[in-house]
Amino acid sequence: xxxxxxxxxxxxxxxxxxxxxxxxxxxRWDHTVALAGNPNVGKSTVFNLLTGLRQHTGNWPGxxxxxxxxxxxLDSRRYKIVDLPGTYSLLGTTPDEEVAREFLLFGxxxxxxxxxxxxxxxxxFILLLQILQITPRVVLCINLLDxxxxxxxxxxxxxxxxxLGIPVVGTAARRGEGLAELLSAVRDVATGAFVCxxxxxxxxxAALRDAVGKLSQKLGAxxxxxxxxxxxxxxxxxxxxxxxxxxKNGEFSSAT
Amino acid sequence: xxxTEEILLDAESARWELGPRFQxxxxxxxxxxxxxxxxxxxxRKGDGSRLRWQRGLDRVLTxxxxxxxxxxxxxxxxxxxxxxxxxxxxxxxAELLVDTLHPWLKAHALALGMxxxxxxxxxxxxxxxxxxxxxxxxxxxxxxxxxFTLLEDFGYLPRVAFNLDRLxxxxxxxxxxxxxxxxxxxxxxxxxxxxxxxxxPRERLIAILTNNFSLCNGRWPTQILMATVxxxxxxxxxxxxxxxxxxxFCVAVLxxxxxxxxxxxxxxxxxxxxxxTFSLELPPYRPPNLLRTLHTSLVDRTIIVLxxxxxxxxxxxxxxWLSANVSVSGHxxxxxxxxxxxxLAWVMGLTGVILFAYVIAIPAxxxxxxxxxxxxxxxxxxxxxxxxxxGVMFEADDSTxxxxxxxxxxxxxxxxxxxxFSLLHNPCSTTLxxxxxxxxNWRWTALSAALxxxxxxxxxxxxxxxxxxxxx
Numbered sequence: 001x002x003x004x005x006x007x008x009x010x011x012x013x014x015x016x017x018x019x020x021x022x023x024x025x026x027x028r029w030d031h032t033v034a035l036a037g038n039p040n041v042g043k044s045t046v047f048n049l050l051t052g053l054r055q056h057t058g059n060w061p062g063x064x065x066x067x068x069x070x071x072x073x074l075d076s077r078r079y080k081i082v083d084l085p086g087t088y089s090l091l092g093t094t095p096d097e098e099v100a101r102e103f104l105l106f107g108x109x110x111x112x113x114x115x116x117x118x119x120x121x122x123x124x125f126i127l128l129l130q131i132l133q134i135t136p137r138v139v140l141c142i143n144l145l146d147x148x149x150x151x152x153x154x155x156x157x158x159x160x161x162x163x164l165g166i167p168v169v170g171t172a173a174r175r176g177e178g179l180a181e182l183l184s185a186v187r188d189v190a191t192g193a194f195v196c197x198x199x200x201x202x203x204x205x206a207a208l209r210d211a212v213g214k215l216s217q218k219l220g221a222x223x224x225x226x227x228x229x230x231x232x233x234x235x236x237x238x239x240x241x242x243x244x245x246x247x248k249n250g251e252f253s254s255a256t
Numbered sequence: 257x258x259x260t261e262e263i264l265l266d267a268e269s270a271r272w273e274l275g276p277r278f279q280x281x282x283x284x285x286x287x288x289x290x291x292x293x294x295x296x297x298x299x300r301k302g303d304g305s306r307l308r309w310q311r312g313l314d315r316v317l318t319x320x321x322x323x324x325x326x327x328x329x330x331x332x333x334x335x336x337x338x339x340x341x342x343x344x345x346x347x348x349x350a351e352l353l354v355d356t357l358h359p360w361l362k363a364h365a366l367a368l369g370m371x372x373x374x375x376x377x378x379x380x381x382x383x384x385x386x387x388x389x390x391x392x393x394x395x396x397x398x399x400x401x402x403x404f405t406l407l408e409d410f411g412y413l414p415r416v417a418f419n420l421d422r423l424x425x426x427x428x429x430x431x432x433x434x435x436x437x438x439x440x441x442x443x444x445x446x447x448x449x450x451x452x453x454x455x456x457p458r459e460r461l462i463a464i465l466t467n468n469f470s471l472c473n474g475r476w477p478t479q480i481l482m483a484t485v486x487x488x489x490x491x492x493x494x495x496x497x498x499x500x501x502x503x504x505f506c507v508a509v510l511x512x513x514x515x516x517x518x519x520x521x522x523x524x525x526x527x528x529x530x531x532x533t534f535s536l537e538l539p540p541y542r543p544p545n546l547l548r549t550l551h552t553s554l555v556d557r558t559i560i561v562l563x564x565x566x567x568x569x570x571x572x573x574x575x576x577w578l579s580a581n582v583s584v585s586g587h588x589x590x591x592x593x594x595x596x597x598x599x600l601a602w603v604m605g606l607t608g609v610i611l612f613a614y615v616i617a618i619p620a621x622x623x624x625x626x627x628x629x630x631x632x633x634x635x636x637x638x639x640x641x642x643x644x645x646x647g648v649m650f651e652a653d654d655s656t657x658x659x660x661x662x663x664x665x666x667x668x669x670x671x672x673x674x675x676x677f678s679l680l681h682n683p684c685s686t687t688l689x690x691x692x693x694x695x696x697n698w699r700w701t702a703l704s705a706a707l708x709x710x711x712x713x714x715x716x717x718x719x720x721x722x723x724x725x726x727x728x
Contacts, residue, residue: 125290
């Protein structure tokens, strides 16, 4: 991160968080963390770094074929972390995308850690923005910073954090670089010390706004615990059968 | 009407008013925002020499002309390093575990008053088979898996899939099948699990059914031993290593050809359909982290595969010892079984001993060779100077082995047919179990065993017929 503006963690004197890796012992936990991101951005490496597990990593997309779970203990709070399969989008119909979408919607993670590849941020941001539509409690981890440096790429993590309203941490997970900052960001969002406040830009075109507004208002009134009524409204307008079924089964009201 | 029903009804009517493709506009806005975000907070300095270097490398490794030859030479080198490099440590392990520790254990067990039959079962049967598997398998795996993981971490595997994609597509299969077949080179059960990366169920089934044509690690000792003892011996001594590695390489390539052929056959018969398209991302080449690669490949792959092999080999060792030492009507069980299999084996250019060994060795391919050697001693009655007794696996050097097998009626044809049969026979029980779990269907599992077995029978019979016709 030598070329980036220093993050708050580097300048502030706060002691670094105490991490205990708990491997796959995830029977009891205080917070759930979902690990999402495009394929082949180093999610499994971040996962291993946090849990001390050795989930197999490799340099090819699609390598994580099933959802892996692990746990870690941070400042005497237990976190369960779920490594979701890598996807480019949340809107498709492949099994990977369904697994990721289902978990983000119904697994109700306290923090969603989005891992992005520093060398191709643009493509990675598509997934990030889609996830932000579902949940605001996101930490963005810009990984492969070492590789980006070798390519002569500079990333302003502070500026991104300001604009997105979420913590943004640069890491090189293979070398363990940025782990401490990442942990404090996850802890702060989980405990509510950092309130994610996304200044949401308008993704809904004018012609749709009315319909989405009306629907999401009704959804919000019927399901007060629903975090993302406008996203659900959009999916309903698209006729997503899974969302329709979830409404009918009462999956959204169960969490109240 | 409940509020939920009302919402659903509202959504339904709004959908009709909006028309079908409004979601595209949302997607377009998201991607526009993504590119704005990236351009505001990311700055690129210069062109980056690394990018140019990577493009250059890709031009060679994924070109239509040089891609496949480059791939073949990379895998040939990996194979050669594995064969050459594992000779010495294998011999050392055998010296320690088989030649030194085994007699010591046996002597002490007997001295402590253990019954002879129990000492035979535990030490000659179970301990020796475990020891044999460790000394034969550990060195090649400890070389192959790290090399393979290095290639994987470097980013070469997707290029393999890219190079082979057109061939697989012509066979009506999925390009990612190349990835699962490469994983199969390590272990077929792992390869079968890896087929989850294929979305289309039809193509995934093809990939599962044909993964066994990837020559797995457990079968290499057989290939390497046959190639060294029989084929390498035909060549001048200086070239023996290269000839041996070359013939193993040919068998591995033949496996890939059989995978193409049977994929083609399956996609035209029981699994009809078009190949689906997919986009394959070629990740940037990344310098592998050497220490971590060594660690994960040794701990996660080598030790786990080895442990599995030992777990299966130990009870199999007991079965072998019993089959050689329990008699029915004056002869051992093994003698009867081998006699019954001999006629069929002759047609296939093999021997009854080999077929019986494959029956015993269903749990793990790794123990085929030790089983064959033990049974050969038993049936031919060839006394080998340092053989520790009937029904005992042992390690012998190459020339002793050659003499012993030739006196048991083996020819170069037997070795070639054994190499082919080792490639083309039913998957081991772990792989079969994995296939059953992944497909949830016994018929596909049965087909995955029957298909290679039938092919093996046909190919071996054809080779034996032609060979005898011209040689005899």
